[in-house]
Amino acid sequence: MSFRSLVLTNFNEFAVEDRSLAKLEGDNALIKILATAICGSDIHGANGSTGRRFPDQVMGHEACGIVEKVSAADDSKLVGKRVVINPLISCHRCDLCLIGKEHVCRSRKVIGVTKGVDGAFAQYVIAPSRNLAVISEEVSPTLATTVEPLSVGFHAVIRAGLVKGDKVLIIGGGPIGQAIGLACIRVGVGDFVISEPAEFKRRYISKYDFRSVPPTELSKIYENSTRPTVVFDAVGNMHSFSDAFNYSDVGARIILVGMDTPNLAIPSYEVSADERTILGSYCYTDKEFKDTATWLGLNIALVEPFISDVTTMAKAPEMFARFQEGSFEYNRVVIAQDE
Structure with a gap:
């Protein structure tokens, strides 16, 4: 199976390309992406200045989608659910993880940031099932991307x-x-x-x-x-x-x-x-992320000003060019997919 992804082909250069779906194994889930926000770190990282983004990378770590498949039977209840993705992948075995500080796990990886871990500027992404938080369907997919920030x-x-x-x-x-x-x-x-x-x-x-x-x-x-x-x-x-x-x-x-x-x-x-x-202060614990997903569902009107613009994957390269020009006035831009 192939799917479309927005790829950082070189610093400050993007292209929409077809990627092949990796094998679903372990305790992971396949998520069909509905919307992914463009973080400020994506904008700065795209020019290579931060050293935290890389050519041939699919970025995107603030996403909402629908679970299509899971690899573990225990996670089957997630199939068909609308979820937001905690992009921070921790080992859940080290001393820090075991005391609830998985967000500072020494071996942590971040979806769409860590080299080799493709992100959610794509039609599909694979993420650990434990990193998914079900979110109310009253929250639009674009607004759901605010859970991460x-x-x-x-x-x-x-x-x-x-x-x-x-x-x-x-x-x-x-x-x-x-x-x-x-x-x-x-x-x-x-x-x-x-x-x-x-x-x-x-x-x-x-x-x-x-x-x-x-x-x-x-x-x-x-x-x-x-x-x-x-x-x-x-x-x-x-x-x-x-x-x-x-x-x-x-x-x-x-x-x-x-x-x-x-x-x-x-x-x-x-x-x-x-x-x-x-x-x-860096990220958040898994509990804080899931509690925030619940809180957003109860405070939709309060958070609605967060999103200023919505674009499509096809137009995303043009949007990144506008960011680099520095004259575009925006608050938060979201790449929306067709449901």
Whole structure:
């Protein structure tokens, strides 16, 4: 059996090609893809700058589809179900996996990211059955692709130990910053500000009724008020990391989620003397992913602003070219397949 896939043929070059279906074995499932979102990491990775995407690769790790086949009889109940795919494949045998930290498994692989593990910019993908979360059919396939970034935001909030009474600053108003804002609402913390320099992104953020401001206004906001007890850096460069310290209170927790820059200078005096805590946050546990799929089914209207554009696989190469040009204003773009 052959099926169509969007292939990164060379850096910044895509083509729709036919691929052969691998043998279904182990505890895996064959999923017919309905929709896959284009992550910011796909856009940056496509030019080779991150070292995390490769020529001849099928990317795509934020997907919704229907289970067509399973290889293990115990998983037969999944056949015909609409699911979202947790792209993080862990060994489930090591010490970390056994204590519920499978998201930092030392041998983890990511569908559509790890070399040799093709992703969901395709009509079909094979994934471990345990990585599938059934999602309400009231959630459209395009909106269902938000489960992955929403899980990233939720895990960051869990890492922060966010509680009612915390005052929050979110630096970076892209999809992950928005996902963190939605996670704040999810745990009952509504006192947050999103710092975002791009006016068009602030327009998208306003659809949630979240407060967003350019970074230049932060000094005025916190001039005569208590500074944030928790700061989420959803960018991860020298400017955003500096703002995290400049606008956080003493004893604050700073959660580094963004990965724009591989190395950052730490202002050690502001960490030690003011007892700030720096925490890293990467993906999510399997439970957080599945809980988020359930949560989305109950909060469809709240999350609907997340998706800005929908395209087809045939037009996806053109869409990636628009990303690289840098003039396209978007929030989240989804490649939709015919059901």
